[in-house]
Amino acid sequence: MTxxxxxxxxxxxxxxxxxxxxxxxxxxxxxxxQALYQSMLKEDPFGLKSKFVWFDNFKxxxxxxxxxxxxxxxxxxxxxxxxxAMIAALLLAVMAEKVVRSKGLYRTLLxxxxxxxxxIAGMLFLFLFNPSIxxxxxLLRKMGIAWDPVLNGTDAMILLVAxxxxxQISYNFxxxxxxxxxxxxxxxxxxxxxxAKEVKRFWTIVFPLLAPTxxxxxxxxxxYAFFDTFGIVHAVTGGGPGKATETLVYKVYNDGFVNLxxxxxxxxxxxxxxxxxxxxxxxxxxxxxxxxxx
Amino acid sequence: xxxVDLKDVRKVYPGGVEAVKGxxxxxxxxELCVLVGPSGCGKSTLLRMIAGLETISSxxxxxxxxxxxxxxxxxxxxxxxxxxxxxxxxxxVYDNMAYGLRNRGTxxxxxxSRVRSTAKVLELSHLLDRRPRxxxxxxxxxxxxxxxxxxNPKVFLFDEPLSNLDAKLRGQMRVEIKNLQRxxxxxxxxxxxxxxxxxxxxxxxxxxxxxxxxxxxxxxxIYEKPAxxxxxxxxxxxxxxxxxxxxxxxxPANTPEKLFANGASLGIAAPVHAATLGFRPEDAxxxxxxxxxxxxxxxxxxxxxxxxxxxxxxxxxxxxxxxIVVRVSGRAAAKPGDRLEVMVPAGKLHWFDSTGKRx
Ligand SMILES: Nc1ncnc2c1ncn2[C@@H]1O[C@H](COP(=O)(O)OP(=O)(O)OP(=O)(O)O)[C@@H](O)[C@H]1O
Ligand SMILES: [Mg+2]
Numbered sequence: 001m002t003x004x005x006x007x008x009x010x011x012x013x014x015x016x017x018x019x020x021x022x023x024x025x026x027x028x029x030x031x032x033x034q035a036l037y038q039s040m041l042k043e044d045p046f047g048l049k050s051k052f053v054w055f056d057n058f059k060x061x062x063x064x065x066x067x068x069x070x071x072x073x074x075x076x077x078x079x080x081x082x083x084x085a086m087i088a089a090l091l092l093a094v095m096a097e098k099v100v101r102s103k104g105l106y107r108t109l110l111x112x113x114x115x116x117x118x119x120i121a122g123m124l125f126l127f128l129f130n131p132s133i134x135x136x137x138x139l140l141r142k143m144g145i146a147w148d149p150v151l152n153g154t155d156a157m158i159l160l161v162a163x164x165x166x167x168q169i170s171y172n173f174x175x176x177x178x179x180x181x182x183x184x185x186x187x188x189x190x191x192x193x194x195x196a197k198e199v200k201r202f203w204t205i206v207f208p209l210l211a212p213t214x215x216x217x218x219x220x221x222x223x224y225a226f227f228d229t230f231g232i233v234h235a236v237t238g239g240g241p242g243k244a245t246e247t248l249v250y251k252v253y254n255d256g257f258v259n260l261x262x263x264x265x266x267x268x269x270x271x272x273x274x275x276x277x278x279x280x281x282x283x284x285x286x287x288x289x290x291x292x293x294x
Numbered sequence: 295x296x297x298v299d300l301k302d303v304r305k306v307y308p309g310g311v312e313a314v315k316g317x318x319x320x321x322x323x324x325e326l327c328v329l330v331g332p333s334g335c336g337k338s339t340l341l342r343m344i345a346g347l348e349t350i351s352s353x354x355x356x357x358x359x360x361x362x363x364x365x366x367x368x369x370x371x372x373x374x375x376x377x378x379x380x381x382x383x384x385x386x387v388y389d390n391m392a393y394g395l396r397n398r399g400t401x402x403x404x405x406x407s408r409v410r411s412t413a414k415v416l417e418l419s420h421l422l423d424r425r426p427r428x429x430x431x432x433x434x435x436x437x438x439x440x441x442x443x444x445x446n447p448k449v450f451l452f453d454e455p456l457s458n459l460d461a462k463l464r465g466q467m468r469v470e471i472k473n474l475q476r477x478x479x480x481x482x483x484x485x486x487x488x489x490x491x492x493x494x495x496x497x498x499x500x501x502x503x504x505x506x507x508x509x510x511x512x513x514x515x516i517y518e519k520p521a522x523x524x525x526x527x528x529x530x531x532x533x534x535x536x537x538x539x540x541x542x543x544x545x546p547a548n549t550p551e552k553l554f555a556n557g558a559s560l561g562i563a564a565p566v567h568a569a570t571l572g573f574r575p576e577d578a579x580x581x582x583x584x585x586x587x588x589x590x591x592x593x594x595x596x597x598x599x600x601x602x603x604x605x606x607x608x609x610x611x612x613x614x615x616x617x618i619v620v621r622v623s624g625r626a627a628a629k630p631g632d633r634l635e636v637m638v639p640a641g642k643l644h645w646f647d648s649t650g651k652r653x
Contacts, residue, residue, distance in 0.1 A: 186380035189347050192367045193374050194394035194445070204393070208384045 032273065038266035057267035066243060067251070067268070074247040077161060078225035085165035085221055086214070089172030094202070096173075097180050107177060114170035118228070122235025125163035149237070153244025156237045160245050163236050164229050172217050179213035180206070219283050226276055248272050296358035296448035296481050297323050298344060303353035305339050313339040315505035316353070321498060324479040326472070328513075330492035331502035332528070337485040338453055340502075344483060345451050346370050358448055373442035374451040377458065379434045381426040387413075387437050388422040394445045412444040415474075432463050439471070443478065450475065450482040456491065468494060489529050493517065501525050523650040526572050532608060534572045534644065535618040539564060555615025562590050562640070569648040575608065575621040577642035580628070581635040590640035595620070597632045611636070 039057050043050040061067050096106050113121070128136045131148045140147040149155040183206060191201045207214075230249045233239060239246035239254060246254065252272065256265025298321040305314040314336040321327045329337045342348040344355055346367035354361050362370055373394070381390050388409060395405045413419045416436045426434055435455065442450055455471075456464045472495055475482050486492055492499055492513070499513045501524075509521040520526035526534040539560060541550035552564040564571070573591070581592075595613035607626035608619050613636065620636055628634060645653040 184378070184380065186376050186378060187382060189345075189367070190374070190376060190380040191382070191393070192347070193345060193370075193372060194441075195368050195397035196393070197368055200397065205382060211384075 035266045035269050035273070038262060039270045040263075041266075042263050053263070057263045058271070061264055061267045061271065069243060070246050070248050070251045073157075073243075073245060074226065074249075077157065077164070077229075077245070077247055078222060080157075080161045081164045081168065081225040081229070082218065082221035084161060085168035086172055086217055088165065089169045089217075090176050090210075090214075092169070092173050093176035093180055094206075096177060110173050111170050113167060114174075116167065118167060118231030119235045121167045122163055122232040125159060125166070126236050129159050129162075151241055153241055156241055156245050160233060160236050164225065164232050167232070168221060168224055172221065175213050175217055176210070179210045183209050215283070219280055222279055222283070223276060226272070226279075248275075297321060297356075298327075298449060298481055298483065299354075299356040299359075300340075300344070301354045301356075303340065303343060303355060304351045305336070305343060305348060306351045313505055314343070317502075317505075317507055318353075319498075319500055319507070319510065321481055321483065323481055325497040326475050326482040326484060326495055327498040327500060328484045328486060328492045328496035329500050329502055330486055330489060330528070331508075333487060335502045336505040337487075337502055341374075341451050341453055341483055341485050344449070345372055345374050370449075371447050372449040372451055373445050373447040374453065375438045375442050375455040377454040379426075379438040379458075381434060381437055381441070383426050385425070386422065387418060387424055387426070387429070387440075390426070390437055391441050391444045394441065398445075408444050408446075412440050416440045416443075431458055432467075435459060435467060439474070443474065446478075447480065450480050452482065452484040454486055455484075457486075457488070464491075471495065489531060493529065499529075501528060503528075519652070520572075520644065521652050523570055523572070523646050526644060526646070530574060532575055532619045534574050535578070535616075536646075537571045537614050537616045537618070539568055539571050558614060561592060565645050565653045567647040568645040568653050570646040570650070572644035572646065573638045573642055575619040578618070578620045578636050578638050580609075580620060580622060581637055591638040591643060593618070593636045593638075595634050595636050597628045597630050597634060599630055600626050600628060602626060609634070 040052060040054055041050045042053045042056065092110060096103065096110065099106055116124070126134075128134050129140075129147070129149060131137050131141075131150055137147050146152075147155060149159040187205055187209070188201060191205045196204060226247075227249060229247065230253060233245060233247055233250045234253075237245040239250045248268065249272065252265050252268045255261045255268065298319075300317055300319045303314060303317050304312070306312050317336075317340060319327065329340060331337055339348060343350050344357075346362065346365060350363050354363055356362065357370060357372070382393065385393065391409045391412065392405050395408065400408075409422075410419070413422055416439060418433070418436055418440055421429060421433060421437070426437065429437065435458070438455065452471075456467050459467060468491055471484075484491075484495055486495075494513075496513045498510065499516050500510045501508045501516065503524050509516055509525045516525060517529055520529060520534065523536055527536060538555045539552045540555070541547075542553050542559075545551040548566065549563075550566065552560045552568065554560065560571070571591075593613045595609075595611035595618065597609050597611050598617075599610040601608040601610065602625060606621055606623050608621055609626060609628055611618050611620060611634065618636070620634075622628075647653040
């Protein structure tokens, strides 16, 4: 047990955390409270009159088939993005560990995509896979794959997942590499002597010991896919074709800032907030139990 | 159950460091071979090559008569106890011990009976449900031993398994390891830099220095006839006293008279090439009023420090232009500053030439 640090001064500790608290209050709790308040208002399109309607906005949103569809889209998108980003990153990290020469170079190159802004990453994929001019799209077509993310919803979703996870892979890679390096080499050697071949060693020793890292990344990636992918959706598909890639975050933006249905949009963001809080709570409560920290 | 044969084994690390420079050791079945030497002399490297964790740059390593240079650690059927124990932190003690058996496809009930009987031998039965982090250092050490024993391998390899324990526990475990190794009859290689462990455990003692074998043999043979000044000063605690001797300038070359570093004459005949004279602290006696001077070598010494250990005392003295240690039994009468006469019987003197080899 680490000994507890006790401040003899009663006021100083509060002063020290005050700046952080102020930032949290101004930039997180205040807007959240505003959203909560707005979600219970009904406003005319010109913003002249508003009426307090309690939970009417929520009832309407949850009864809207478009909204239910958007939930489905978000679940598919988030699960796919988190899975692709984490599996690819883990694979790359394991491979990068095995590289004997110029390990550092490989690692650095693999970390770079993280520095690319979401919108630019989106544009990159948009151009690469554009059905008429995209070099990769042409390649796909030559291989006999009918590729059209502009008209085909599934293709659009695949493109979106590819773009969103591509950006996240670097981040996950960094953590997996650090996690792998933290596993003592003697454990792997002991397992080898104990007769475990490489694949077996990975699943019985390395993967369980990476669990804290994997769990942390699971939380981060889910949150990323839910909240932080607006820029990519906006740049790559704009929610289309139809509403095939309209995620919850994108719908909040669309209804609020494009269609100016402010009450509904606010209600949606409150729901989104609740979903993420619930998801994180579930992850911490159930998944973390299976995680062994050292 | 197996012999281990190393023939002219070399190891050059990718960076160009030559850690092992041609070592040949033959370990007969059921015997315990101890590799001892100062830090960085290549002991661990040699052990890891036997384990298959490092490639062998040249030479051969054979286990049970078969050359295993190209065989991976997974297939060598050896078990190793690491210095930091390397227990799997996410597995219970039971699973730590069962892991190797499961990997080899041993039936479930056989695993269970073997793990439980091994745990009983090592007094681990009540700890089987704990995880490594919930164990004390000594208990972890036992689990590491258990994990090796339960597999019933051809060869045990130990890399300084006791160096993280306190002195008392180390003594207990040393005896226990020796007994286990005897009763199981498994050929073993044991790395240590503790000369006491080396002396007490070894059937074959290998003293290494800078990637080479300095001397190999039964521990007491090495103690009594060290092949070089390096071995003489490494084996034994406190180490052997070594005093430089030179030929008197104007004496004949074929039978020169020898002098100590302070110019005093030895007073006894020395081999022609002798450059160093050695004797063990326990072979030197203080000439007191009651004892008759009967030894061959006589030295006058000035006591600098006295170290009482209980059953014996060590006198650290300046003598013959160097420093010597003399062991006296019981409580020492001498005090720092006292002048003593010390004698050593002729049969207990060791001579070394100018390259440090036994003359
Ligand atoms: N992976 C490696 N790459 C390069 N050189 C190494 C490597 N491992 C060890 N060496 C070098 O090889 C030499 C022998 O190392 P080794 O670990 O075998 O020593 P040791 O006798 O076990 O020492 P200690 O008692 O300190 O454990 C040392 O000079 C060391 O620096
Ligand atoms: Mg070592």
